[in-house]
Each structure stands twice: as structure tokens, then as C-alpha cells.
Amino acid sequence: MRLFLLKQRAGMVLSVVLTGIALTWVCNASVAAEPQPETVRETHGDWAIRCSAARPGDCYMVQLGYDAAGNPMAEFSLVRFGEGRQAAAGATIIVPLGTALPEGLALSVDGGEVRHYIFDVCTPAGCAANIALPDAQVAALKRGARANIAFVPIASPDRTVSVSISLSGFTKAYEALR
Structure with a gap:
């Protein structure tokens, strides 16, 4: 049971990290897309x-x-x-x-x-x-x-x-x- 909970927690942490990376990439891409004078x-x-x-x-x-x-x-x-x-x-x-x-x-x-x-x-x-x-x-x-x-x-x-x-x-x- 403990191994199952550790795997589930690791999966949730990985999901949060990947979501954070994706959001950072999307936010940076939208900022970069704005033309700068x-x-x-x-x-x-x-x-x-x-x-x-x-x-x-x-x-x-x-x-x-x-x-x-x-x-x-x-x-x-x-x-x-x-x-x-x-x-x-x-x-x-x-x-x-x-x-x-x-x-x-x-x-x-x-x-x-x-x-x-x-x-x-x-x-x-x-x-x-x-x-x-x-x-x-x-x-x-x-x-x-x-x-x-x-x-x-x-x-x-x-x-x-x-x-x-x-x-x-x-x-x-x-x-x-x-």
C-alpha cells in the first residue's frame, strides 16, 4: 500500500511540474509574440x-x-x-x-x-x-x-x-x- 501511495504521489508531483512548465512556456510565448518597439x-x-x-x-x-x-x-x-x-x-x-x-x-x-x-x-x-x-x-x-x-x-x-x-x-x- 505504501508503494502505491508513493507512486501516486510521484505521479501527481510530475503532473504539477509538467503543468507548471507548460504554463510558463505558454505565458512566455505570448509575451514574446507581442511586437516590441x-x-x-x-x-x-x-x-x-x-x-x-x-x-x-x-x-x-x-x-x-x-x-x-x-x-x-x-x-x-x-x-x-x-x-x-x-x-x-x-x-x-x-x-x-x-x-x-x-x-x-x-x-x-x-x-x-x-x-x-x-x-x-x-x-x-x-x-x-x-x-x-x-x-x-x-x-x-x-x-x-x-x-x-x-x-x-x-x-x-x-x-x-x-x-x-x-x-x-x-x-x-x-x-x-x-
Whole structure:
């Protein structure tokens, strides 16, 4: 009988803990979903540096990528990490809803090595891949002229959408994030 009560109590505790975690996640997600006011602090080439209006030191660099018809098809944003971390920077690439998630996202610089990433989340704003960029990848972006983002639309699984991102001003924008 004592073992039964211990198991029942452990089950109730686990249920309460999981419910608390779920509520925390839902509350944090709703707070994160609220758009926060931002300002463009400066631009470098084709890159803008945006900062939180509430915390001016909380900044990231960003650029939109367009298709041939001028429609925005990707957003490439990047934050710089402090020294001594495994990754030098973190990037978030957002593409439109209706993207074939299992196909993931491909990123290359100047036609070089293609790296594949998975999508982490989709929101009404689009589907996002969060990427940790080591020093070597940041260096490739600094040296490059163009980055290419490729993904597959779910409505046309035999077609790949490629979006070109200019790297003009990338190095200056990256250095300005210090």
C-alpha cells in the first residue's frame, strides 16, 4: 500500500511540474509574440542595425531578401555573441509559411559549401531556423559578396526557392554590434 501511495504521489508531483512548465512556456510565448518597439540605429551597406527602444544596447543586424518580383521572401537577422563562446554569432532566418519543413533550409556563401538547417518554429510571421555560427562561418560571410538561402515550398515540392542576400556592409554591421 505504501508503494502505491508513493507512486501516486510521484505521479501527481510530475503532473504539477509538467503543468507548471507548460504554463510558463505558454505565458512566455505570448509575451514574446507581442511586437516590441524597435528603432533602426544605423545602416551599413545593405544591412540595418535595429535596437530595442526599451533597451538601446539590445541590437541585431538584419536584411530582407526578395524574389525576382520584389516580394520579401526571407529575413536574415544576426546577433553577435560575447568572446569565449563556441559560436561567434547566432542567426535567425525566417521564410514564408507554406514552406516544406522536412526539407529544411540551405545556406551558402558565394556558391561555396551548402549547409543545411532545420526549422525550429513557425509563427504567423513565417518559419524560422535558428543557427549557431562559428567563427569560420562568420568569416565566410565577411569575405563573401552574396549569401544564398534556399527552401522548398510545400505547394511545389519539386521546386526550390532561392533568395540572394547581399553581404555588402556585413563586416561593418557585424563590427558595430560590439
